[in-house]
Amino acid sequence: MKFALLLPRVATLSCLGLLLCASCTRRETRQEKGPSREPEFRVRTIEEASLNGLNVLPLRVPADLDLPRRNQIIAGYVNKQLPLRVRLQLNAYNPGLENVVLTGLDYAVLLDGRPLGTSRLVSTLSLPAGDSVRVPLTFEFNTYKFLGDDAMPALRNFALGFGDPRRQRLAVRVRPLLRSPRSHISQANRYSESVVMVPATPLK
Known part of the structure; x- marks a missing residue:
């Protein structure tokens, strides 16, 4: 019972x-x-952009490209060495609930929507939970192959607009390598969507 x-x-x-x-x-x-949740990246600002050593950031309209500047670009193209060097700042936002450490990232650069090149950044930065940090990134790629053999008439326009946020000529796809406080290392399985230049906003 x-x-x-x-x-x-x-x-x-x-x-x-x-x-x-x-x-x-x-x-x-x-x-x-x-x-x-993976960090979110945006191109915060482009600090330097040069084409065969020529500063192209201030060039917005064809009138900005005078004869000496045009000749400097043409000389690089004729020699099949037309390096585009860019220094920019990424804004990395950590939407997660715990701090993580960025130990590096693989990235792909797109120019006018087309792949330009890939590379890797080896760096160690702390990403506090719910906060943003700046990630400096510098890369250089030869744009001669990107342009092709018949690009001479288009060289003038090609050098314009790298510093214009409205045109958004450059985009970066990022795949970060992260380490949690528990020392677990992980890498995103795929590249993020294109992150393009946006108007600068104050960081928290």
């Missing part, structure tokens, strides 16, 4: 245990989702 009376209590306790376990599992799942 006593055993029969205990059965409802045991069943009730079992149900409560299952509910508590389910609640803990849901809570743990929610907590795990936060830190696993």
Whole structure:
């Protein structure tokens, strides 16, 4: 008889245990989702852009490219060495619930929507939870192959607009390498969407 009376209590306790376990599992799942969110990147500002050593940031319209500047670009193209060197600042935002460390990133550069080249940045930066930091990035690629063999007539226009945020000529795709406070290292499985230059906003 006593055993029969205990059965409802045991069943009730079992149900409560299952509910508590389910609640803990849901809570743990929610907590795990936060830190696993990958940082978000944007091109904050382009600090330097040169084409065969010529500063192209101030060049906006064809009238800005006088004969000496045009000849400097043509000389590089004729020699099949027309390097585009860019120094910019990425804005990295960590939307997760815990601090992470950026130990490097693979990135792909697009110019006018077309792939220009890929490279890797080796750097160590702390990304506080819910905060943003700046990530300096410098790269150089030879644009001769990008332009092709019949680009001479288009060279003037090609040198224009690198510093104009409205044109957004440059885009960067980023795949970060991260380390959590528990020393777990992870890398995004794919490149992020294109991150392009946006008007500068104050960092928190």
